[in-house]
Amino acid sequence: xxxxxxxxxxITGILLIALIALMIYGNKMQKKSEAAxxxxxxxxxxxxxxxxxxxxxxxxDAGFPKIVLEQTPKYLRGSKVxxxxxxIGPKVTTLMCDAKIFDLIPVKKEVKxxxxxxxxxxxxxLRSSLEARPQKQGFFKKITSKFKKQ
Numbered sequence: 001x002x003x004x005x006x007x008x009x010x011i012t013g014i015l016l017i018a019l020i021a022l023m024i025y026g027n028k029m030q031k032k033s034e035a036a037x038x039x040x041x042x043x044x045x046x047x048x049x050x051x052x053x054x055x056x057x058x059x060x061d062a063g064f065p066k067i068v069l070e071q072t073p074k075y076l077r078g079s080k081v082x083x084x085x086x087x088i089g090p091k092v093t094t095l096m097c098d099a100k101i102f103d104l105i106p107v108k109k110e111v112k113x114x115x116x117x118x119x120x121x122x123x124x125x126l127r128s129s130l131e132a133r134p135q136k137q138g139f140f141k142k143i144t145s146k147f148k149k150q
Contacts, residue, residue: 044116049086054097054105056080063094064118084120086113095120 059072062083069077082102084095097105097120105111105123114122137145 040116040119040121044114044121046112046114047088048110049088049095049113050110051084051086051105051107052092053085054102054107055083056102057083062096064096068118093118098122 057080058078059081060069060077062081082097082099084097084105086093086095095115095118101120101123105120106125112124113120114124
């Protein structure tokens with residue numbers, strides 16, 4: 001048997017073992033994420049908030065309390081997160097929101113928000129339904145849509 005075929009079999013075996021290990025690790029992380037999501041929903045409360053402003057900004061520049069910055073890992077402090085400035089009752093606070101619902105939150109409108117601490121999990125329109133902004137089209141989609149209209 002030639003040497004290159006043995007090397008090829010060894011590399012294939014190593015890749016197969018790595019793939020299986022990644023699948024096991026991924027399943028474990030998914031279960032952990034689902035458990036965390038369920039615990040967040042268990043402690044969630046509904047508030048009526050007036051959204052003042054929303055931005056994607058760095059965690060350390062967002063103006064969160066010190067304890068929030070201390071609890072986040074150092075490598076994530078510079079990452080951008082969806083931040084919402086809102087008025088809850090008489091108090092203006094800085095909140096973090098789920099990336100999935102960031103586009104649904106209207107600015108300068110009152111919404112009902114399901115929150116756990118300073119984290120917004122879900123929003124519902126108080127007086128009307130919320131509509132997502134249409135997604136931006138890429139360059140080629142714009143060109144093809146222009147040709148289809150003609």
